Amino acid sequence: MFTDYRAYWNFSHRVRNSNRYALDEASLEFLRIFRESVHQREETIRGGTNLVRAVRDYEEIYGEYGEVTNITGASEDRILPKRQFAYEGRVNPSGVVTLYLASSQTTAVSEVRPWVGETISIAWVSIVRDLRIVNLSIGHDKNLLSELTLGELTGETPIPKEKANRCVWNDIDNAFSTPTTRTDTGAEYAPTQILAEAVKCEGFDGLVYKSSFGGEHGYNVALFNVDDAKVEWCNAFSIDDIEISFSQAGNPWSKRTT
Template sequence: MTATDLDDSSKPEFSSYDSYRHFASRVRHERRYVWDAPVQAFVDTVLATIKDRDVELREGMVLFRAQAGIEYYVSDENQGEQPSGYGAARMKPRPNRSTEGRANPAGMPVLYLGTTEKNVISEIRPWVGAEVSVAQLKLKRKLRALDLSQGHGKSHLNLILGHILNGTPMSLEEKERAVWISIDNAFSQPVTRSDDMADYVPTQILAEVFKNAGYDAIGYKSQFGEKGLNIVLFNPDDADVINCAPYRVTGLEVSFKEIGNRWYRAENMNPSGTPTTGKSKKTRKAKA
């Protein structure tokens, strides 16, 4: 990579619509803790292009958090074991004992919250019949948050396709929009247990960059329901657990889309190379 290929925070301008992908690849596989010039240039340009993304989370705002499992207690009325949500301590991450997440490395806890019960329950990937504790937490002070939901579900390919076909360069604004769409989608991408931990690195770095820039929280869209918004508090002590209830998952909604070309077995192909949908009927000429 030459100096002319670097993102430029002084303009500010990303060198390519694909700058986020290049950054993500470098920090996953080449440079993670000691940044080289391309990584530093990307981070600086991200900070220089934050526009109209500041959101204030008001003091007293109530958000939700879900954890798999519930507790049982024996009531004083001889009714047997009764279900209860986990205690307050269980509904917040343990200091210095947190696991890897989209916005934090292991051992550096943040507090993952959401704006609806549905989206926080969905985020923990429960099965039908699973028991889940859902707590309400109240913000203890006004927080400055960065909105990462503006590019949710969009594709930067719509911005670049015409330029690729016509051989015309993208404008500064178009490249910037494309990069931020990639950032927004990277944070909202669902986390699974089978994910490679290296896949978290790009968003973990950016989360720490945003924290260092003075943000108290970030918000990004949930993939589970259009109304849900995930909120990450960089300091878990900025919210108090005010209650917690036990839930049981009674159903799951599944949506899907085909993401690649379908393959066909050779015996199901026509001589022309096109797939058949069934056996063709033979026709017979009538005798004169």
């Protein structure tokens, strides 16, 4: 059990800015607790469960004279990633194959960040056997820091262990769920990649975490073994529209003229 509500924040800061490949004692202790506790979040994805995958690719069908006569979904080799398509992500470093799936078409499409007018492929993927996974989405999106009193935040009053532990696990889920940006670097991915490898070392087949897309029922599933899934069908789709929602993130400035 984590007893310091800042445990994940401190671990993430050290991994991103200090020791990443030869972890210091504090980071190793964090991982020890994580690996012991993660079994409490074990769940099963039953064989035959259908999930969704989207890729920014599709196949063109050519006519007799080389003209494009039709399009269809990307090939199975593209839907189930190979090493050359193992780009860096929240769960895997570059070159390590991980199969990212989603609970719905909306979530799957949103996660690949397509442009309006772009043609992508959406595939339904079937799980071929019962899988042991870690569910990191428990308690997602709860502002647990709001439960802390002023005395607890300032250190004047001890924080109950159960409350501190919930704060840490909420931070872990949020770290996996936070949308990536084009400016994210390997340093930003490193903390969650290390945790994912720890989950793999504990013998699990993958993990589930809440998506920032797809509403209440939007979840991502990351599988460590591509062979645990098979493509049932795939088709090409055109992106018709993208909704944009935004809020002010900082202080405004203005240039006044005289």
